[in-house]
Amino acid sequence: MHTDNKSVLELMQFDEYDVLELIELSASVGWDYDEHEIRTVMSSGKIFGHKNAVGKIVSSAAIIPYDTDLASIGMVIVNKEYRGLGLGKKATQKCIDSVSKETSIMLISTEDGKPLYENLGFITVDYIHKYLSDSYIQTKMSINQEITLGKYSENDFNEIVELDSAAFGDKRRKFLLNRIEQSKLCLVVRNQKGKIIGYGLSILGPINLILGPIVAPNPQTAALIVDELALNHQGKLRIDVPSSNKELMFFLQKSGFIKVSEPPIMIKNSVNMPYRNKELFAIAAQIFG
Known part of the structure; x- marks a missing residue:
């Protein structure tokens, strides 16, 4: 001391x-x-x-x-x-x-x-499951013909804010604006009508390529986003997954990720997490919740 x-x-x-x-x-x-x-x-x-x-x-x-x-x-x-x-x-x-x-x-x-x-x-x-990978194993995934995966454009922002709000439990416009600007890649998933139903970011840090947040309608689409964000990255990867997403965690383990910790989510001024629609498959980073 x-x-x-x-x-x-x-x-x-x-x-x-x-x-x-x-x-x-x-x-x-x-x-x-x-x-x-x-x-x-x-x-x-x-x-x-x-x-x-x-x-x-x-x-x-x-x-x-x-x-x-x-x-x-x-x-x-x-x-x-x-x-x-x-x-x-x-x-x-x-x-x-x-x-x-x-x-x-x-x-x-x-x-x-x-x-x-x-x-x-x-x-x-609740708990978060922290996964790291030294060498990602690419999966040959077939894209559902009813959805398309593409790069983000500024016109997508308001839709992403609404989608993220339902998954995260609060709107976070300022944070998402800053995080997208910081990202290496921002992907959006659209249905046949062109509506955005999922998105994912990758952030290149000094040690890891961080995957998240990832919002998707189901685990298969979340895995597709992970696969695309990790494509051709030579180096370490990190993803933090909420505890309800066991199917995605199984995919991560098959793809070369190892769970290294399970830190608790803690809250004050409430006894529960805010309502989430179960479409948040990876958080942005532990500091951002």
Whole structure:
């Protein structure tokens, strides 16, 4: 534990000038936030944390408020030399205080972080299944003749927002706008009438190609989106799957993915997750819920 006086640790909101130090803080705990990811977090929400007496960032916590009554917390990190001072709790509480008391707040916890969140009033309501792949096994999948898979265009945005809202449980226009801009690839699935019935994103990070969010009407279409997003990628892949999607998880295991953890989804100011229509097959990332 660091011995500096607590009074020299200032809790503040970070801005674009703090991005590089936030990357360093993330790397110090083995997380792979890069500049693009942190800028998406900042442009979609707020990042709070502490700086020490010489202006070095030693803690962080981020909150992403969505359009109506849901927000997501993530990126809760404390420099190892400053642990035991309650910095993570204070930064997380600042996130909680930044939204109304009527807002349901969700987060996906690490095992180490769970006691902290329970102390702040969060309860476990579900689990996420984190899958990684070092070498994806491409599947020769036949496309259902009743659907078409193509690249996103700006004219698709409003339809995607509505589709995502029903699957996720809240509208998140600002986040989706930022995430699509950040994406390596955004795919849309249309039915015979041209209506969008599914979509998926891939995000190229410093370690993994992240697949998600993926919204689809059924597991077969979700698998098709995964297959297309992963096509020809030479490198590591990551996908985080809600617990209700056992058929997609079976497909992932056949395709070279290995489940590495099952972190809890926790929520505050509610006893349940917001209503979802069971069409969310992969989340964007743990910070975004």
